[in-house]
Amino acid sequence: MMTEIRWTEDAASSPGSRERGFKIITSSHEIPGVFWYPEGGPNAEPLILMGHGGSGHKRSDHIVQLGQMFAADYGWCAASIDGPRHGGRGSVTDASDPEYKAMWQTDGIVEQTIDDWRSTLDALIQLGEVDSTRVGYWGMSMGTMFGLPYVANDDRIIAAILGKAGMTGPSVKRSGVDIHFSKHAPKVLIPILFSIHWDDERFDRDGQLDLFDRIGAKDKRLHAYPGLHVGHTPEEIEVQAEFFERHF
Numbered sequence: 001m002m003t004e005i006r007w008t009e010d011a012a013s014s015p016g017s018r019e020r021g022f023k024i025i026t027s028s029h030e031i032p033g034v035f036w037y038p039e040g041g042p043n044a045e046p047l048i049l050m051g052h053g054g055s056g057h058k059r060s061d062h063i064v065q066l067g068q069m070f071a072a073d074y075g076w077c078a079a080s081i082d083g084p085r086h087g088g089r090g091s092v093t094d095a096s097d098p099e100y101k102a103m104w105q106t107d108g109i110v111e112q113t114i115d116d117w118r119s120t121l122d123a124l125i126q127l128g129e130v131d132s133t134r135v136g137y138w139g140m141s142m143g144t145m146f147g148l149p150y151v152a153n154d155d156r157i158i159a160a161i162l163g164k165a166g167m168t169g170p171s172v173k174r175s176g177v178d179i180h181f182s183k184h185a186p187k188v189l190i191p192i193l194f195s196i197h198w199d200d201e202r203f204d205r206d207g208q209l210d211l212f213d214r215i216g217a218k219d220k221r222l223h224a225y226p227g228l229h230v231g232h233t234p235e236e237i238e239v240q241a242e243f244f245e246r247h248f
Helices: 061-074 098-104 109-126 147-151 170-175 178-187 205-214 234-247
Strands: 004-007 012-014 017-025 030-038 045-051 077-081 130-140 157-163 192-197 220-225
Touching: 004 109, 017 061, 017 109, 030 061, 030 109, 045 061, 045 109, 061 077, 061 234, 077 109, 098 170, 109 130, 109 147, 130 147, 130 234, 147 157, 147 178, 157 234, 178 205, 192 205, 192 234, 205 220, 220 234
Parallel strands: 045 077, 045 130, 130 157, 157 192, 192 220
Antiparallel strands: 004 017, 012 017, 017 030, 030 077
16 A cells, blocks of 8 residues: 655754654545654664554653654654544544544454554655664553554564553453454564553553463563553653663
């Protein structure tokens, strides 16, 4: 499938990094996204694809924080796209919104999102400004619900950070994502860092451990932190950056 990238915004600067909005044009629809790169410009750098959580979007605060950090502190590129019915693609702003549940009941939604990520990576590689041999994926919560099936089906991803998701819990009852995890987790064979919050109220602890066990990779690490579903600590961010640094 042919894809095209169109820049929708002029480059904006933050200390050590720059960002530009884009749209990926496919034969059937458009995918809004953001691209971060080092201040001096991208030059065959590693690329991290970032999937946002449910009710978020491509410029959620933590996504922007990570994109700027990867570019400014590590010299990498990063990109995020709006998930189905989120951000520039819809009206979902809360995971309890009936529209969020309706999204998961849409036929082929996981397969379509796999194609969206593949199209995004195709277009970014065509720019000639990222290293296609050093591509990682980062995604928590809904970023794992869609991201785990994606990394299982795109062998250009060499390492991934997943987590805050599992086989049981309120979010699973709402989405039915356990069916997709059962299908795709055994096919994930790349190095994985899996992060959980011990008191997560949306995904049961045992269900998260179950999902970790189902991942087929021999090189997989489990990191657990105290707290509820939402939020993160500086330590988590450091550990995750070090994981990518090691594999890049």
